[in-house]
Amino acid sequence: xxxxxxxxxxxxxxGDRLEPALVLAEHGKLDYLMLECLGERTxxxxxxxxxxxxxxxxxxxxxxxxxxxLPLIKQNGVRVVTNMGAANPLGGAQAILALAxxxxxxxxxxxxTGDDVLDALDPRQKVLETGEPLAxxxxxxxxxxxxxxxxxxxxxxSGADVILTGRVADPSLALAPLTHHYGxxxxxxxxxxxxxVVGHLLECAGQLTGxxxxxxxxxxxxxMATLGFPFADVxxxxxxxxxKVAGTGGKISRATxxxxxxxxxxxxxxxxxxxxxxxxxxxxxxxTASDAISVTGARGKPRPATLKxxxxxxxxxxxEGEISYAGENCVARAQLAGEIVAERLRGQxxxxxxxxxxxSSLHTRAMSGGDYRPYEVRLRVAGRSADRDMAxxxxxxxxxxxxxxxxxxxxxxxxxxxxxxIVSCLIARETVRPQVTVFET
Amino acid sequence: xxxxxxxxxxxxxxxxxxTTILSLIAYKAEDFPLLRARVTPDAVKRHFADIxxxxxxxxxxxxxxxxxxxxxxxxxxxxxxxLCVDAHGKSLSSALLEMEIETD
Numbered sequence: 001x002x003x004x005x006x007x008x009x010x011x012x013x014x015g016d017r018l019e020p021a022l023v024l025a026e027h028g029k030l031d032y033l034m035l036e037c038l039g040e041r042t043x044x045x046x047x048x049x050x051x052x053x054x055x056x057x058x059x060x061x062x063x064x065x066x067x068x069x070l071p072l073i074k075q076n077g078v079r080v081v082t083n084m085g086a087a088n089p090l091g092g093a094q095a096i097l098a099l100a101x102x103x104x105x106x107x108x109x110x111x112x113t114g115d116d117v118l119d120a121l122d123p124r125q126k127v128l129e130t131g132e133p134l135a136x137x138x139x140x141x142x143x144x145x146x147x148x149x150x151x152x153x154x155x156x157x158s159g160a161d162v163i164l165t166g167r168v169a170d171p172s173l174a175l176a177p178l179t180h181h182y183g184x185x186x187x188x189x190x191x192x193x194x195x196x197v198v199g200h201l202l203e204c205a206g207q208l209t210g211x212x213x214x215x216x217x218x219x220x221x222x223x224m225a226t227l228g229f230p231f232a233d234v235x236x237x238x239x240x241x242x243x244k245v246a247g248t249g250g251k252i253s254r255a256t257x258x259x260x261x262x263x264x265x266x267x268x269x270x271x272x273x274x275x276x277x278x279x280x281x282x283x284x285x286x287x288t289a290s291d292a293i294s295v296t297g298a299r300g301k302p303r304p305a306t307l308k309x310x311x312x313x314x315x316x317x318x319x320e321g322e323i324s325y326a327g328e329n330c331v332a333r334a335q336l337a338g339e340i341v342a343e344r345l346r347g348q349x350x351x352x353x354x355x356x357x358x359x360s361s362l363h364t365r366a367m368s369g370g371d372y373r374p375y376e377v378r379l380r381v382a383g384r385s386a387d388r389d390m391a392x393x394x395x396x397x398x399x400x401x402x403x404x405x406x407x408x409x410x411x412x413x414x415x416x417x418x419x420x421x422i423v424s425c426l427i428a429r430e431t432v433r434p435q436v437t438v439f440e441t
Numbered sequence: 442x443x444x445x446x447x448x449x450x451x452x453x454x455x456x457x458x459x460t461t462i463l464s465l466i467a468y469k470a471e472d473f474p475l476l477r478a479r480v481t482p483d484a485v486k487r488h489f490a491d492i493x494x495x496x497x498x499x500x501x502x503x504x505x506x507x508x509x510x511x512x513x514x515x516x517x518x519x520x521x522x523x524l525c526v527d528a529h530g531k532s533l534s535s536a537l538l539e540m541e542i543e544t545d
Contacts, residue, residue: 041521129458129519212453219451255451255466258505262464264455266511268500281502315522353524361526363536364491382524422521424458 004241005181007174007198008231011035011065011082012205014042018065020205020229020248025072027245028231031181033073034173035065035082036203040422043167044312046087047142048420058092058164059084066096066162067103073161074105081152081173085164087142089113092164093439100441107441110160112151114434115167117309117427118143125425127311134311134425142312145427148172148274148303149179149186151434156180158438167310169273171199174232182236189300192276194238197283197298200271201242201260205229208242208260209291210250223249243292252291261285261295270301274308277301306426315421316384319391321398322357323405323412326376331359333406334379340405341381341397348390349383356380378411384419392416443541450476452534461493461515461530463537467506476508477501479542485510488540492533510537 008030010021014037025033037059050057059065062084073080085092089111100107121143123135134140144167155163156176163176175195178184184191201208208230210221228248234240244252261283265271271278282297321341325333338354345352355361357378359368381398385391395414402412446452446465449472455462465480467473482497489497495513502509516530517523527533 215451255468258466258507259451259453259464261505262466262502262507262509263453264457264462265509266457266460266462268502268509281500282504284504318524351524355526357526362532367536367539380526384522384524419522422519 002235004233004235005031005178006231006233007032007034007177007202009034009036009202009205009229011037012203012207013037014039014059014061016205018068020227021065022068022072023245023248024229024231025069025076025078030076030078030231032177033078033080034202035080035084036170036173036205037061038083038086038167040310041312041420043086043144043310044142044420044422047312050087051141055091057086057088058095059086062092063095063099066099070100070103070105070107074107079161079163079177081163081177083165083168083173085111085166087116087166089164089166090437093437096162096164097439097441105441107162108158108160109162109164109439110155110158111437111439112147112155112163112165112168112434113437114151114432115144115147115165117145117432120427120431121309125427128424128426130423137311137313137423140311140313143309145307145309145432146274147432147434149176152176153180154436158436160438169275170203171196171273172275174199174202175275178234178238186275189276189302190298191238193278193298193300194240195234196271196273196276196278197261197280197295198232198234198238198240201257201295202230202232204260204263206250207263208256209244209252210256213256213259219255221251225249240295241288241292242295252293254285254287254293257285257293257295272304274303276303305429307429307432309425309427311423311425313421313423315419316386317388317391317416318382318384318419319394319416320380320382321395321412321414322378322380323398323401323409324376324378325406325408327408330377331356331374333408334377336406337379337401337409338381340401341394344397345383345393348393349385352381352383354379354381388416442544444544445538446480446540446542447538450538452537454531454534456516456520456529459514459516459519461512461533463510463512463533465508465510465537470506473503473506475542475544480508480540482510484540485537489536492536
């Protein structure tokens with residue numbers, strides 16, 4: 001291939017493994033390493049932490065990930081691009097500098113803020129999921145606009161070792177370095193689209209390299225415990241070749257890549273990001289070598305006029321309880337236990353969900369087949385309440401089955417947790433003011 | 442002759458809000474026309490009766506051998522407020538592969 005820039009992905013979600021990023025940083029010969037750590041709820045949860053302690057609100061694993069990575073990225077000349085800033089990129093940058101000082105390293109961090117738009121929301125704006133105005137949702141505690149390449153470019157231009165953002169579109173974590181490296185124009189629609197496909201393939205890390213893919217005997221994946229995370233070699237036109245570090249576990253194939261290409265894409269002809277409307281329908285994936293694929297063919301149309309905003313609101317408490325039954329007639333005993341709990345809680349919950357795990361909890365009873373008789377099942381009861389104590393009653397009623405319920409019940413457990421609801425709306429681009437702050441040791 | 446999709450294709454599920462996104466990918470390119478003919482939006486909606494409560498739409502990606510299904514109102518209100526064990530509906534990919542189709 002002609003001159004290329006190499007971008008790896010060292011994390012595909014908040015709780016991803018730590019060491020594949022270290023393997024990439026040390027052995028991957030990377031130019032850039034992206035770490036994608038913000039799910040739907042993560043920023044909202046981080047915002048709650050910041051309310052309790054203003055110094056926090058960045059990703060809870062930021063220090064652990066960066067402690068291992070900082071020496072390796074300085075040694076190997078790798079720039080990190082990550083959304084681990086979460087609800088507090090400035091605080092996160094300070095934490096990285098403190099780490100760098102402890103390790104005796106000279107580090108520059110560029111923090112991107114401005115995605116927090118809680119104070120700029122218009123209560124008349126429609127909630128995308130319901131069509132109702134925002135005012136119908138109730139007290140909101142977080143609102144973050146998805147920023148993109150345009151906001152991130154100054155971070156790249158600062159020469160920072162670590163680019164630390166809050167909410168950005170996941171593919172932008174790859175597209176921003178590409179745009180910066182090649183000097184692409186943000187209105188170069190086909191290149192924006194191709195770079196977006198690269199970012200989308202990389203953004204879930206192991207899901208490209210055989211993770212979330214294996215089905216023993218049918219879709220075998222070697223070395224899943226040492227899965228190597230992927231990197232992309234991208235040329236000046238945005239065409240890419242994707243692979244992983246030699247000797248790591250996992251596999252990259254047309255099949256693993258097609259699953260990831262289509263993952264969570266609601267319209268393959270119009271994949272919307274802050275940067276572009278990308279058309280995946282003509283994308284071609286070819287296996288070029290063992291564990292290597294080439295990707296071409298994405299096309300772009302103008303980017304959306306607005307930005308999407310992810311909004312967190314308090315959605316009450318979920319109470320949950322479970323208990324297991326085994327052997328002859330276990331299903332009937334589990335069902336009886338469910339009926340007892342439902343009768344005890346009658347009228348207290350708008351919705352009480354009663355599941356038989358092992359039989360019909362994931363999908364309908366019809367799917368497990370009429371004459372299927374499991375050896376063991378687990379009853380689960382769940383419900384939501386605005387009141388924590390009421391939610392907790394569910395688990396309490398399950399536990400009370402120890403001495404008041406059907407025979408042979410075992411392994412009772414209960415849990416009550418706060419629910420964070422997430423909805424989205426749109427916001428005018430002009431309302432959002434991204435800001436870059438550069439820190440140095 | 443009836444065959445399960447599990448034998449002909451692989452699948453992955455994703456979610457956006459209360460919508461399930463199911464990718465169905467033929468193992469062999471020559472099986473794609475059969476999948477396109479039999480795994481219609483109506484057939485998928487019937488298969489997922491009581492799970493997908495809204496519309497099912499389908500996109501075709503022939504040179505990837507893939508069909509993409511979008512099912513509305515499928516996730517108990519969405520991952521953040523659903524009471525389901527599998528709030529994301531990630532195991533719906535497996536449910537899709539249980540579907541049987543007529544082959545010629």
